Amino acid sequence: MKMMKREEPRAIDMLRKEMDHFFDDLVPFSWKKENGGSDLRMWSPSVDISEDENEYLIKMDIPGMDKKDINVNYRDGRLTVIGERKTESKEEKKDYIRQERYRGSFYRSFTLTDNIKDEEIQASFKDGVLKLVVPKAETVKPKSIKVN
Structure with a gap:
């Protein structure tokens, strides 16, 4: 097995990853009906x-x-x-941070x-x-x- 040298992440790769996380977190909220969108x-x-x-x-x-x-x-x-x-019964007291199921x-x-x-x-x-x-x-x- 050949050993590979691990490279440090480039700044552009880190920025892309951060932007992906940003949009992943943003989209579930922006598509809700109360925000003018339609539920998926x-x-x-x-x-x-x-x-x-x-x-x-x-x-x-x-x-x-x-x-x-x-x-x-x-x-x-x-x-x-x-x-x-x-949909499972919803607890009205809970605010979901992220819902992936x-x-x-x-x-x-x-x-x-x-x-x-x-x-x-x-x-x-x-x-x-x-x-x-x-x-x-x-x-x-x-x-x-x-x-x-």
Whole structure:
């Protein structure tokens, strides 16, 4: 393993980092309705998609939700996941300094190939992870015809 010399941060990099922190702290307040903006109610959960010869596997991180608040649909080659993370009861005595946990509705949609078994799609939800298993259909192999 090659050792790398650690360089001191440049002034411009430090300034950029400070500006990022400034705007990160500013934006959540400036988008609130009482400041003339509109609340950002849509969010998008992180997804991992993998594939092998038998199936597609989609894992979506949506912690803090109940499975009754998640809706999975398949129609016209498109797999759609819609849900809503409910807002917890708010304590009026608390002023939030920073709120990074998203609340509200989300929508994720995936276009699938034609070679899937749509009637065998499975969805399970455990420990805040939605797992979708999409089995692949048998591909039609060309049939060799002997010429007599």
